[in-house]
Amino acid sequence: MxxxxxxxxxxxxxxxxxxxxxxxxxxxxxxxxxxxxxxxxxxxxxxxxxxxxxxxxxxxxxxxxxxxxxxxHQVRLAQQEIEELRGSPSGKVVVGMPPSVGKSITVDLVSDFRAAFPRASLGVVEALTVSMYEWLLLGRLDFALLYNPPVSQQAVYEHVWSEDLYLIGRRGLGGKAMPESVKMRDLAHYPLITPGQPNAIRNLLDVQCARLGVPLSVALEVDAIESLLDLVDRGMGYAVLSRNAIYGRSQRPHLRAARIVSPALTSQLVIATAAQRPLTRLAQATIDLIKKRIEGGILGGKPGSHAPTRPDS
Incomplete structure (x- = not known):
């Protein structure tokens, strides 16, 4: 063959x-x-x-x-291991990450990667968790950073970060200033623009609000985060996202973020790998670079434990 x-x-x-x-x-x-x-x-x-x-x-x-x-995959591993005998790791690694994380980490990751592995190449794919999870299992990604991924025997998850979610709105919308915080039960009073299902943050929002009996008012469903934020910036509604979604966005100076409290709505970021597909040395080294950057506070959230687990363990 x-x-x-x-x-x-x-x-x-x-x-x-x-x-x-x-x-x-x-x-x-x-x-x-x-x-x-x-x-x-x-x-x-x-x-x-x-x-x-x-x-x-x-x-x-x-x-x-x-x-x-x-x-x-085994042939690719063998090729890379033989090449690595000649010096620093070579080959290619492809990592997937959500757009909000990519905005914060991609430039630094590429700089770190090129300095550490001059003979290797890096691919960065930005997409939503549901798509990246499928691509990971198909072998198109070596590993991925995912928000609140589904329970699966096919993947191993390493929790690396937690971040609170915020209500994102335009300053002064409807004559009201954005508050510093919003109670979860009060989300019912805000017309929301959210991604449709399946989406990791949308699913977390739906589950937690249903548990507390909070009826949500979903005005629009928009999957593309940039388009979603454009609509929020035009006063068409509010979004529930991480603060990273608007961090450093000089082109949208009117957007403000109010932390969701009582209780807080917290999203979990994990590094996901395929359970039946071993990582190359280059992929593991790239994971180490990402974890170092995350531990340095580049995402502005809360570090998590670094014990690899299956989601149902």
Whole structure:
């Protein structure tokens, strides 16, 4: 079995499209199709089925996909370990993080990474927790920083930070100044602009308010944080986010943050890794760089314990 054929097959299934896989692999579409077809001939099984939305794996394809991801990852580990014998870690590591965290940490992380590992490359992906969790399990991310991730046997979580959530609003909206703090029961009086479900902060907000019997007034559901904040800045409503969401935003000088109290609404940030996929030395070293920055207070919250756990332990 040729590794290039296997990689083409895995990427086609992950993206659900030969065209998108070809772009990722920097190959032409006919070449990718030919590699997959050669693999089918060799295994004497159809591996893919086409439907109106792209391609999906057959039963045989699902079996191969499960094994193929592990094979490709082990090959990549072996390559990096051999390269590392020649000096500092090399290869590539891809980390996912929420936009609010990325805004605070990405520039410093890149600087630290380039100084420590001049022979390696770093990829930073910013997205919401629900998307990054899926990408982590698919192997597109080496590890990810996630807010309040779902309970799972497929991931290991290391709690690294806690941060209180705030009500974000425009100064002087409706003739009223933003208060220093807002009781959770009073959130019912504010028209909220929030991401739709599934979303880590939205889920935390819904669960805690339901537990306390606080009815929320959701005026708009907007998933893109930048667009959400633009609407808040225009006085269309209020957001519930971490203070980092508006920290250092000179382009939105009118936004203010009121801490949610009685009780506080606290979001947990964890470093998530795939349970069945060992980290490379480079990935572990990158995690150490991030933890050092977080412990230095770059996020402005509260440090957590650093014991790796499964969420149901």
């Amino acid at each position: 040729d590794l290039k054929q296997l990689e083409c097959f895995v990427r086609v299934v992950e993206f659900g499209s030969v065209t998108r896989a070809a772009v990722t692999l920097n190959l032409s579409q006919p070449v990718v199709s030919r590699h997959v077809r050669q693999l089918e001939v060799e295994l004497k099984e159809h591996l893919l089925e086409r439907n109106g939305r792209g391609v999906i794996p057959t039963d045989a394809g699902k079996r191969l996909l499960e094994r193929g991801r592990g094979i490709l």
